[in-house]
Amino acid sequence: MTTTETTARSQDTPTAMIDRVASLLEVFDGHHRLTLAQISRRAHLPRSSAHRILQRLVELGWVERQGFQYTLGIRMFELGSQVVRRDRVHQAALPFMHGLHHSTGLTAHLSVLVSSDVLHLERIGHWPEQEQGWRLGARQPAVHSAAGRALLAQSEEWPELAFPSPATAYGIRTRTQLSRDLERVRDRGGVAVDDQGCTVGIAAVAAPIGPSESNLRAALSLCGPADAMPTDKAVAAVRMAAMDIWYAASGVTRLRGRPVRLIATTRNQ
């Protein structure tokens, strides 16, 4: 038994083992194919134990081996897709997102805040075709995106919010700039407007779905080419659809413009 193997064995407490499995799968974040050497280096695991864990994960379908390289397995996709597919807000949002895309021609995203980023849970529409950050399952810095600022505007404080260097000249750089933008979001009734903050040439508008107290805080957004974005129309459409999704997800229906709870309606309400 080599020295690294001895060290590996002594770290095989249950929690350490969970962490190793997780860290091994996490190295594929942003990398499609990796060799054993790359995996063991990135996961900070001895080559022997990385190999041992990989072998088992391949047998379980969580990792796939193609020649000398490994990728995440189809089982990861299958389980992961259920996280979103069974979510109530996502289910409620789908028909409205298709409707928005159909009526405006713009691409609709459903996104949530994950630490300092927004993560796209759903996307309806093909444009922009090549931009990685706008894809399903991708992240964008919250402060640079309309979806992120729509969600941030609902809170008073964001102590741990990061301000990554903007990828464009239009991205927000400071807490003061952000506060000013969030004032405008609140003046607009909660709708955030972004002009090329994430990507040159792409504009977006976003509205939060439901109040800030709700469990899953998600934003609905529409993006389109910055030089041809029908901003006013998109602001109105996104605000209305976000409200409709919230009513649909929370079992509330609107009657003559007034929200009425479907379950336990009060006659005098």
Next chain:
Amino acid sequence: MTTTETTARSQDTPTAMIDRVASLLEVFDGHHRLTLAQISRRAHLPRSSAHRILQRLVELGWVERQGFQYTLGIRMFELGSQVVRRDRVHQAALPFMHGLHHSTGLTAHLSVLVSSDVLHLERIGHWPEQEQGWRLGARQPAVHSAAGRALLAQSEEWPELAFPSPATAYGIRTRTQLSRDLERVRDRGGVAVDDQGCTVGIAAVAAPIGPSESNLRAALSLCGPADAMPTDKAVAAVRMAAMDIWYAASGVTRLRGRPVRLIATTRNQ
């Protein structure tokens, strides 16, 4: 320390621990929210070790706790979505799937064979809205689906293929029925046609992407209402698009109707 805990500890070999983490995450397959009792029962794990593993997975973001219930975490979705997003065939297929959906109004799926099922890697289109089996990340029995039979028709043998009870009166029940259908698929130049084999009211046509020797064997399909399916048009559209996707994914382009390899072209070819 209780008896179950002692048993649990003695099973904490690395492989056993990987299996326990995996089996614990796998119990969420088909279940959105589960209690600790349900998880420990379904994963065949003592309650104490299920709780210990869950706690760590919650800290890592792989599982989320909501009150007394657990769900898969957003991190599973994020990693899982990369499996497909970074796949070459998927990337090549997206524009053609959007084009197909736009020109036919039918819903396009990109699916792969996983044991006896097809698993949907991508879906463009909103219809059918409520049917779980047609959703992104969902599975359908290969023998009952057009996508499955388009892929099965490329192989001569399928020794371990299962014939689950069809959900409709139209599903294929026997190996003989399947062989007859696959003959028709081959007569149609590889395109499979299914009339309500998976779901009453839903018809589909499917073509394999690329030859059977290729690495990722995927099928492209179009589905629509059985009573208004433009079958001939869909067969032609799906066959053409599947070919285009294969050329795009494999770096081959077609010039005046003749495939020409982009890299290493031969002058006399």
